[in-house]
Amino acid sequence: MLKLIRMEMKKQKLAWFYRGAVIATILCAGFMFLIAYTEGGGDPALGSFADIANTERGGGPAFASFADALSIAGLLSRAVFIVFASVLLSRFIIEEYKNKTISLLFTYPIERKKLIMAKMLLALALTFGAMLISTFIICISILALNSHFQFIPGKLEAGVLLHTGIQLLIQTLSAACLSLIPLFFGMRKKSVPTTIVSSIIIVVLVSNNSQGLSLSTNITIPLILGVIGLLIAYLSFRNVDKTDVA
Secondary structure, eight states, X not given: OHHHHHHHHHHSOOHHHHHHHHHHHHHHHHHHHHHHHHHHTSOGGGSOHHHHIIIIIOOOOSSSSHHHHHHHHHHHHHXXXXXXXXXXXXXXXXXXXXXXXXXXXXXXXXXXHHHHHXXXXXXXXXXXXXXXXXXXXXXXXXXXXXXXXXXXXXXXXXXXXXXXXXHHHHHHHHHHHHTTTHHHHHHHHTOHHHHHHHHHHHHHHHHOEETTEETTSSSHHHHHHHHXXXXXXXXXXXXXXXXXXX
């Protein structure tokens, strides 16, 4: 399987993905800073965001705590790269079915299921890695900026950082698995738009926040969703050995 994944990685031109991941990370970090600046309601050169918010508008700081700020950073990164994953799946699998180039691949003396699984696992690895690195960079950027502008109240404790870090790691792994679900919908009609639109719907559902609660608030829920994501992804190609290329 590792050989198949390496072969697929050499076959695919991934420069666009790496460039997109870098740009997306920069934009996410900038968006986080914009949230703090907007909520603060003033020029950071005049004072801390938290102070501006409290004195000029009577409101609270942009982020309630360090855990809150880091969690939002992780949520933003996961949302962006779930959509990225749908593009990867479209390029690796859906487009090959549409262009019928998958027929040539299936002439190799290798099980079709293994070939599709190699493509899927490559997309999963790229998505998880991008989410993890992006989340780390955004969090580091926020903490570095906060040391100058103080838009997060309180002090960062090692316990909070460790707990939030573990939570973000689990949520990132879960989101990477969930990002495979659009493959199920895309394979039904061999449609790239369907794959991407379904990923956006998943982002909306997973990121939905009601009265401070979301599907990613509890660690158990992301783990269950991750397993569901893997199962649904498997259902999308379980019969590939028995069906003809349409």
